[in-house]
């Protein structure tokens with residue numbers, strides 16, 4: 612219940628929209644109000660200078676580092692894009708502690724130090740976290756900006772000056788072709804962004820999947836959880852926690868290739884409702900359904916995105 616306000620304040624309906632609150636937009640909405648909402652304009656009551664003063668006051672109080680010209684690029688990017696949810700000091704903004712479920716990661720915690728490897732952070736910031744408010748920043752920030760803000764969070768917040776930071780975005784120890792990633796490894800959140808070569812890797816054991824067979828099996832057995840469209844919203848998904856994987860989320864599209872799909876479909880995911888299908892399917896049948904998932908949900912977006920990123924990073 613949002614106190615009878617219709618529409619409810621945007622922060623509750625679309626937390627990701629908060630990141631667009633620049634000074635210009637704030638001034639405009641204070642001046643003119645927001646049409647069709649409970650917020651009416653102040654232009655008849657306050658002068659422009661007073662309105663700007665109010666906005667600067669709010670920004671100074673809520674986002675102190677935004678306006679500091681001397682701040683490093685990483686710090687400025689953090690203040691502009693991340694602190695609204697993660698908090699100025701990285702220990703989670705007060706509203707988000709109870710306003711978001713799950714709440715943003717507390718970067719000052721021991722757990723963050725233990726779990727957030729450089730690779731994992733770059734991956735999560737680029738592609739977001741499925742089923743959470745953590746947005747995908749690839750496309751909104753350049754690769755250099757993503758690197759700068761991740762380095763800032765690591766150096767200034769998580770490790771307070773003692774952290775490993777990255778010089779470039781080239782993954783260290785690039786994924787080795789054909790390395791199987793077991794369900795347990797995937798579960799622990801060990802992720803990396805796959806390159807084009809990895810996306811072309813075939814199924815293991817010399818298998819070649821038959822996507823038509825795979826589609827029939829998927830629609831009969833997987834879509835009840837993962838959805839016909841592969842978006843994780845099948846009829847049973849509502850009652851399941853953790854939620855079935857959304858294969859169309861950018862984070863999934865950059866995590867799975869054929870060998871990894873084969874592996875996780877075969878082994879399932881412990882402590883979740885994802886069954887181990889090698890109990891009922893032959894390796895050929897697992898390859899069939901994996902091929903269908905790969906071609907229909909994982910790969911199309913991946914190709915486009917990779918090409919775009921490549922073009923972006925050309926001087």
Ligand code: HEC
Pocket residue numbers: 626627629630688689692693694695696697711713714715716727731732735736740743744745746748760761764
């Ligand atoms: C709209 C709110 C919101 C904004 C804005 C936001 N985050 Fe997050 N972030 C979250 C939430 C919620 C989580 C927890 C996700 C989860 O539990 O998997 C999270 C998690 C993370 C994680 C941990 C991911 C992992 O692998 O466990 C990192 C790193 C991160 N955010 C960095 C950033 C950076 C850098 C920015 C700014 C560029 C940012 N976030 C902006 C809400 C936000």
Ligand code: HEC
Pocket residue numbers: 794797798829832833834835836837847851852853854855856872875876879880883884885886888900901904
């Ligand atoms: C009863 C519900 C259910 C059914 C049926 C189901 N899944 Fe899942 N699946 C899940 C859940 C829940 C997860 C997410 C587990 C997690 O995030 O920890 C998942 C995760 C996955 C993953 C990602 C695993 C990982 O480690 O990241 C793949 C791939 C997958 N499922 C494929 C399939 C395929 C293919 C089928 C049909 C052959 C299928 N699933 C049937 C519930 C289901």
